[in-house]
Amino acid sequence: MDTFAALAQGLSVALQPMNLLFAFVGVMLGTAVGVLPGIGPALTVALLLPITFKLDPAGSLIMFAGIYYGGMYGGSTASILLNTPGESSSIVTALEGNKMARAGRGGPALATAAIGSFVAGTIATVGLALIAPTVVDIAISFGPEDYFALMVLAFTTVSAAFGSSVTRGLTSLFIGLSLGLIGIDLQSGQARLSFGIPDLLDGVEVTTLAVALFAIGETLSVVAAGARAEEVIEPVKGSVFMNKEDWKRSWKPWLRGTFLGFPIGAMPAGGAEIPTFLSYALEKRLCRKPDEFGNGAIEGVAGPEAANNAAAAGVLVPLLTLGLPTSATAAIMLAGFQQYGLNPGPLLFASAPDLVWGLIASLFIANVMLLVLNLPLVGLWVRLLAIPRPWLYGGILVFATLGTLGANPSLVELGMLLIFGLLGYVLRRYDYPIAPVVVGLILGPLSEQQLRRALAISVGDPLVLFQSPIAVTLYALAALALLGPLLFYLLTGRKAPVGGDED
Amino acid sequence: MKHIFRGALLAAALAAPLGAASAQVTDLKIMAPAAPGGGWDQTARSMQHVLQSDKIVGNVQVLNVPGAGGTIGLAQFVNGSKGDPNALIVGGYVMVGAIITNKSPVNLSMVTPIARLTGEFEAIAVPANSPLKSMADLVAALKADPQKVSWAGGSAGGTDHITAGLIAKAIGVDPTKINYIAFSGGGESLASILGGKVTVGISSLSEYDAQAKAGKLRILGVSSPTRLPDAKDIPTFKESGVDVEIQNWRMVAAAPGITPEQKKTLAEAVDKMVKSKAWTDMLAQKGWANTYLAGDAFDAQLAKDITSTQAILKDIGLAQ
Structure with missing residues (x-):
């Protein structure tokens, strides 16, 4: 078949020694910068793009793919080891991943993230090569009312991250929703809750909030606990690598994560965060040992990590088939293409097949390279946790501040980081879950915009929300997610399993 | 940053007596008031590339200050670069609108416009x-x-x-x-x-x-x-039959409070850049139209654009 011949051609280009070197350099650079919280793959690629400018198209694209995937991977490393999500799509990873790391299982957590990313990346790349045109047709048919239904589904399943108390979970969620209101309203152009501070006009940056709540908040609670701290961090307990049970518990979440991440990533307004939320909720539901959720369940790392990687490949579907850049990273990739005088669009597969297949092949190479480079390093990475506490948390603080300021050098940003850090401490102190705040900040503005778009297009007729078959299906799923545990109780006569408090 | 700035001043001072006829810019800081990757950032980085590769300016740095339609960067530029003959800022039509709707305390009359570069x-x-x-x-x-x-x-x-x-x-x-x-x-x-x-x-x-x-x-x-x-x-x-003509243009401006000679030096460097082959190639690659306009003609056009934008934003209900 033509497709495979083209892919093989792309691979033979990518496998040349010089190009492997570019892939290596890209992966290293990407990982290094990606570990810094606040600096995600988009910014990493944008900053390093001028470096690739001097190379030939193939070498440059390969290095570029390396930076992209390296950045993604670096983000999850920081999430797992330091509880400092490097980007918004690895927030969910921090929930279980960091718990695992503290229990001496950082090695398996990093390994399942790396292998899960590899598996998801590979399947999604194959999907990109084979079914991109079909997927994109479905993705395009999503209108604002369908996106709104998807958000409703995400909101109902997000309760999985609430921990033990629904009231506390909702409180946290509403704090996040309120923060999401800050800034210029996209539809009316008017500023909301910005109190005349120009820096607030663009709203609260998700990574700033996440880094503050997770990293700074935690540092403060460690300091406040002082010598009373009862928890001992064990860098390694048992095997550094995944054991048989870890494999058994990981492979299904990898696949499920992939099948959530790829199609949602392909949707123009899908993004990489929503599939990670959905994957986390799904894994929690399906897990045989739900008590472990909140205490370091490997499924909670494997699923979301696969989902965000598959979504990253999914983003390329509309970019390559339609020329639609649907994320910051894709927009920068577009700029990368334009360096070679190419405009991705409906004709790209026909007009520049070498380039498209070269890119797809180099994504694959970058994936392999990451796995090869990082698996042996897992043992070294987890040693980070052996650093004495004051040094470790001092380091985290420096890291978090540098990352945030590196992304946006502004005093207001620094102030926000500190204030949200205090908020994180207070929430922890009074046992409120952290994750729903970030979820609220991400989902709130998205769902508001989609709802308003749907209503504006229908000139105010609310029935439009229920007229699309896609939306109705999504609402049915949401209802099932909400009522499922109740049905479970009625049918079996025992209470549905509820996970422990995650934070 | 300070010592670079001082170094630049020193270099400028040294260069001045040597070549009064053809003043050279040796160092330049271009602010892109947006995150890396967007149109303004690409404009600034294209300028950097062409100015350096054609040896029009020795050393060019690009600084990104994102936020609020460019008004955050503009505010920082107005307050921080006063009288600095080696500082430029990239901006555009979107900034004109953002200044009005965001009720920005700074505006384009507080910088020294040099030229309109490109348009879409x-x-x-x-x-x-x-x-x-x-x-x-x-x-x-x-x-x-x-x-x-x-x-x-x-x-x-x-x-x-x-x-x-x-x-x-x-x-x-x-x-x-x-x-x-x-x-x-x-x-x-x-x-x-x-x-x-x-x-x-x-x-x-x-x-x-x-x-x-x-x-x-x-x-x-x-x-x-x-x-x-x-x-x-x-x-x-x-x-x-619809009498509307508009372009989403991008411009470059210098710091407030520079002398007419300093403005002229910068304008000449920009002029040289726009007329270079490297710039033409760059625009073709990016798909941007060359709508270069400088001097008094640009000042007049800018004033006209600001007035008409003010009026239309009022008409669509986004400004008072």
Whole structure:
């Protein structure tokens, strides 16, 4: 078949020694910068793009793919080891991943993230090569009312991250929703809750909030606990690598994560965060040992990590088939293409097949390279946790501040980081879950915009929300997610399993 | 940063007596008031590339200060670079609107405009199967019921929104009645047009180009004064009887409080850059039109753009 011949051609280009070197350099650079919280793959690629400018198209694209995937991977490393999500799509990873790391299982957590990313990346790349045109047709048919239904589904399943108390979970969620209101309203152009501070006009940056709540908040609670701290961090307990049970518990979440991440990533307004939320909720539901959720369940790392990687490949579907850049990273990739005088669009597969297949092949190479480079390093990475506490948390603080300021050098940003850090401490102190705040900040503005778009297009007729078959299906799923545990109780006569408090 | 700045001053001082006739800029800091990757950032980095590779300026740095339609960067530039002959800022038409809608404390009269560099024209597109075949059809639909025509474009108060408002006004429809749906990214709004979720899309022509060539979109008109060389079959708004002409331009400005000689030196460096082959190649690669305009002509055009933007933003209800 033509497709495979083209892919093989792309691979033979990518496998040349010089190009492997570019892939290596890209992966290293990407990982290094990606570990810094606040600096995600988009910014990493944008900053390093001028470096690739001097190379030939193939070498440059390969290095570029390396930076992209390296950045993604670096983000999850920081999430797992330091509880400092490097980007918004690895927030969910921090929930279980960091718990695992503290229990001496950082090695398996990093390994399942790396292998899960590899598996998801590979399947999604194959999907990109084979079914991109079909997927994109479905993705395009999503209108604002369908996106709104998807958000409703995400909101109902997000309760999985609430921990033990629904009231506390909702409180946290509403704090996040309120923060999401800050800034210029996209539809009316008017500023909301910005109190005349120009820096607030663009709203609260998700990574700033996440880094503050997770990293700074935690540092403060460690300091406040002082010598009373009862928890001992064990860098390694048992095997550094995944054991048989870890494999058994990981492979299904990898696949499920992939099948959530790829199609949602392909949707123009899908993004990489929503599939990670959905994957986390799904894994929690399906897990045989739900008590472990909140205490370091490997499924909670494997699923979301696969989902965000598959979504990253999914983003390329509309970019390559339609020329639609649907994320910051894709927009920068577009700029990368334009360096070679190419405009991705409906004709790209026909007009520049070498380039498209070269890119797809180099994504694959970058994936392999990451796995090869990082698996042996897992043992070294987890040693980070052996650093004495004051040094470790001092380091985290420096890291978090540098990352945030590196992304946006502004005093207001620094102030926000500190204030949200205090908020994180207070929430922890009074046992409120952290994750729903970030979820609220991400989902709130998205769902508001989609709802308003749907209503504006229908000139105010609310029935439009229920007229699309896609939306109705999504609402049915949401209802099932909400009522499922109740049905479970009625049918079996025992209470549905509820996970422990995650934070 | 300070010592670089001082070094630059020193270098400038040393250079001055040597070549009074052909003053050279040795160091330049260009501020891109946006995050890396966007149009302003690309403009700044293209300038950096051409200025250095053609040895017009020895050392060029690009500094990104993102936020609020460029007004955060502008504020920092106005306050931090006063009298600095080695500082430039990139900006554009979007900034003109953002200054008004954000009630920004700083504005473009507080910097020293050097030149307009590039521009992109706005286009209106419909899906290939849309009943709207021409601008005339769109005008008729708008006159019948402006609410029923939904427009997909960029953020409220931006160039796309302003163009939609100008069109309504030009054909005698109340601009506050237009049903404008704002999208944050080009990809998302394009998807909603392709999916037939909205009536028309409005954005810069380059966004629709590839789709139109593939036969998925039909472009009804473009906002240029005359037909574009690359798109000869697309009528202008004007020839379709809609008297609207607008371009989303990008400019470069120098710091406030510099001397006329310093301004002249910078303007000459920019002029040299614009006339270089490397710049022409760069624009062709990016698909930007060269709409270079400098000196008094640019000052006059800028003042005109600011006044008309103020008026239309008031008309569509986004400014007082």
